[in-house]
Amino acid sequence: DAGVIQSPRHEVTEMGQEVTLRCKPISGHDYLFWYRQTMMRGLELLIYFNNNVPIDDSGMPEDRFSAKMPNASFSTLKIQPSEPRDSAVYFCASSLNGPSLGTLHFGNGTRLTVT
Amino acid sequence: SQQGEEDPQALSIQEGENATMNCSYKTSINNLQWYRQNSGRGLVHLILIRSNEREKHSGRLRVTLDTSKKSSSLLITASRAADTASYFCATAPNTGGFKTIFGAGTRLFVKA
Numbered sequence: 001d002a003g004v005i006q007s008p009r010h011e012v013t014e015m016g017q018e019v020t021l022r023c024k025p026i027s028g029h030d031y032l033f034w035y036r037q038t039m040m041r042g043l044e045l046l047i048y049f050n051n052n053v054p055i056d057d058s059g060m061p062e063d064r065f066s067a068k069m070p071n072a073s074f075s076t077l078k079i080q081p082s083e084p085r086d087s088a089v090y091f092c093a094s095s096l097n098g099p100s101l102g103t104l105h106f107g108n109g110t111r112l113t114v115t
Numbered sequence: 116s117q118q119g120e121e122d123p124q125a126l127s128i129q130e131g132e133n134a135t136m137n138c139s140y141k142t143s144i145n146n147l148q149w150y151r152q153n154s155g156r157g158l159v160h161l162i163l164i165r166s167n168e169r170e171k172h173s174g175r176l177r178v179t180l181d182t183s184k185k186s187s188s189l190l191i192t193a194s195r196a197a198d199t200a201s202y203f204c205a206t207a208p209n210t211g212g213f214k215t216i217f218g219a220g221t222r223l224f225v226k227a
Contacts, residue, residue: 004157033215043158043203043217056214091157102146102207102215106157 006092006107014115018080021110024073025094033093033104034067034077043091049075050097082114121204125222134191136221138204139184147180148205148215149189158203161189166209196227 005024013019025032033048047057052069060067064083069075079086089111093104122137140147146165150158164171164180164187171178177190191198203220 035217042219045214045216048214093157102148103160103163104148104150104158104205104215105160108155108157 004092004094004105004107006090006110008110009108010111010113012113012115013082015083016081017114018078019082019086019112019114021077021090021092021112023075023077023092023107025075025092026096026105027073028096029094029105030097031095032069032075033095034075035091035093036088037091037109038088046077079112082112084114087112087114121202121218121221123221124219125224127224127226128194130194130196130225130227132194134194134198134223134225136189136202136204136223138187138189138218140187140204140206140218141185142206143209144182145207145209147178147187148207149176149178149187150203150205150217152201152203152220154200161202191223194223194225196225199223199225 007022031050034046035043036046037043046059047067048055049069065079067077089109091106091109093106095104120139128134144166146163148163149161151161152158162173162176162178164178175192180187201220201222203217205215205217207215
C-alpha cells in the first residue's frame with residue numbers, strides 16, 4: 001500500500017492567491033482528517049470526514065478555508081485568499097473504523113509558505 | 116485548545132539510556148495513542164492504549180495509562196540514535212466520533 005499521498009510537498013504563493021492542497025487516503029479507510037502544524041500552535045485538527053461527509057469542521061480557522069471530499073479516494077483543502085499567517089505544514093491522515101479504532105495514518109504533509 | 120500536554124518539552128540522553136515522556140489530558144477518553152515524527156515527515160503511529168488498559172508493550176516501548184490522574188507515560192528502553200524524533204500523545208475524547216487531538220510533543224535527542 002502506498003500510504004496517504006499528499007501533493008504538492010511544497011507550495012510557495014503570494015498573499016491573496018488561492019491555494020489547493022490535495023490528499024489521497026489509504027484505500028478502504030472510512031475517515032479522513034486535515035491537520036495543520038506550526039511551531040506556535042502545534043498540531044491542530046481542522047476538519048474530518050467520515051464516508052466522504054464532513055463530520056466536524058469546528059477547527060477550520062476562517063471562511064477562507066474550505067475542504068471537500070468528492071469521493072472516497074480524494075480530498076482537497078482550499079485557502080482563498082491565502083495570508084502569510086496560513087504558512088504551516090498541512091497534514092492529511094486517514095483511518096479505518098475497525099479493531100485499530102482511531103489509529104491515524106499520516107501523509108508526509110504539504111509545507112505552505114505564503115509571502 | 117489542545118487536549119494532551121507532554122512533559123518534558125525536550126529531552127537529551129545518551130544512547131543506551133531509557134527515555135521517559137509523560138502526557139496529561141483533560142477529558143475522559145476512549146483511547147490514548149503515541150506517535151512519532153521525524154523531521155520533515157508525517158506522524159507515525161507507535162502504540163494505542165484503551166481506556167480500560169493500564170499498561171501495554173511493543174518492542175522497546177512501554178506505555179502506561181492512569182485514567183484517574185488523566186495521564187500516560189511512554190518509556191523507550193535502550194535508546195538508539197535513530198530514536199531521535201518528536202513524540203506526541205493523542206487522545207480521542209469520550210464524546211463520540213474520532214476527533215483525535217494531539218499534544219505539543221516532546222523532542223527527544225539521543226546522542227550516539
